[in-house]
Amino acid sequence: MPANELRNLADTFRGQLKSGIVLLGTETEEGKALLLAAVTPDLVSRVSAGDLVQAMAPVVGGKGAESPIWRRRGAGRDPNRRGLSKGVERIRERLSG
Numbered sequence: 001m002p003a004n005e006l007r008n009l010a011d012t013f014r015g016q017l018k019s020g021i022v023l024l025g026t027e028t029e030e031g032k033a034l035l036l037a038a039v040t041p042d043l044v045s046r047v048s049a050g051d052l053v054q055a056m057a058p059v060v061g062g063k064g065a066e067s068p069i070w071r072r073r074g075a076g077r078d079p080n081r082r083g084l085s086k087g088v089e090r091i092r093e094r095l096s097g
Contacts, residue, residue, distance in 0.1 A: 001026040003034055010038040021047060023056075023087045033060035035083050047094045055090040056083040 001009075006024055013022045022038040037052035057063050060083040 001034075002028075006034060006036050010036050014038040014040055019043060021052070021091055023052065023084050023091075025056075025084050033062065033083060035060065035062075035087070037087060043095075047091060051094075052087045052090055056087040059083040059086045 010022045010024055017040055019040050019042050024036045026034050028034055035056045037049040039047050039049045
């Protein structure tokens with residue numbers, strides 16, 4: 001799935017949520033991982049989309065965004081599902097504290 005379609009999908013999901021976080025990942029045609037985090041406005045102060053992507057991206061051999069905006073993406077060389085799992089771990093850390 002191309003990056004723009006992944007962003008549109010995240011925006012659609014986030015728009016349907018009253019409160020929540022969307023984590024999406026896909027493998028590009030070039031065989032690279034593409035990760036995306038989107039956070040509803042009410043949770044941005046507790047969970048940064050940039051922080052989530054920074055947690056997920058190293059797992060797939062990449063880098064993520066640094067700013068705490070609502071929608072950020074990261075890319076890496078190793079598409080695997082562990083990247084999304086790392087994002088879920090980070091969400092649990094941020095929301096439990």
